[in-house]
Amino acid sequence: MDTKACYRKLNNYKYQLREPFQYQTEITGYDADHSYITLDKNGLLKIKENYAWDGASGPTWDTRNSMRASLVHDAFYQLLRLELVPQSEIVPADKLFQKMLVKDGMSKLRAWIWYRGLRLANGVAAKPGTQEDPKIICAP
Numbered sequence: 001m002d003t004k005a006c007y008r009k010l011n012n013y014k015y016q017l018r019e020p021f022q023y024q025t026e027i028t029g030y031d032a033d034h035s036y037i038t039l040d041k042n043g044l045l046k047i048k049e050n051y052a053w054d055g056a057s058g059p060t061w062d063t064r065n066s067m068r069a070s071l072v073h074d075a076f077y078q079l080l081r082l083e084l085v086p087q088s089e090i091v092p093a094d095k096l097f098q099k100m101l102v103k104d105g106m107s108k109l110r111a112w113i114w115y116r117g118l119r120l121a122n123g124v125a126a127k128p129g130t131q132e133d134p135k136i137i138c139a140p
Contacts, residue, residue: 006138013052022046032084037075069100080126090123
């Protein structure tokens with residue numbers, strides 16, 4: 001039996017999670033479930049193996065002390081874009097990013113600069129319709 005091979009071309013992603021990841025957040029009260037991301041009412045964020053993200057954005061660079069924060073932040077912004085979490089959680093997601101950067105060893109000054117960059121962008125990347133989902137392509 002022959003079946004189609006369906007795939008999607010990935011653009012703009014630099015990293016792919018190789019094992020499941022979870023992080024306890026202070027963003028609570030939501031029950032969000034997506035194919036690669038879940039957020040329970042108690043704030044436990046779970047990201048499944050193979051989730052792809054782009055790391056730090058803007059005029060910056062990825063470092064070991066930014067990887068977990070960028071993973072969690074990208075997952076939150078995806079939940080926000082998909083309207084599984086309300087837009088009122090953009091600032092808390094940005095603050096969580098800053099907190100995680102410092103916790104993982106980034107200097108407070110650099111983490112604050114990155115946070116200010118997010119605030120200057122005003123959550124534009126978290127708005128619905130700002131990122132196109134990759135098209136599914138099927139080969140015979």
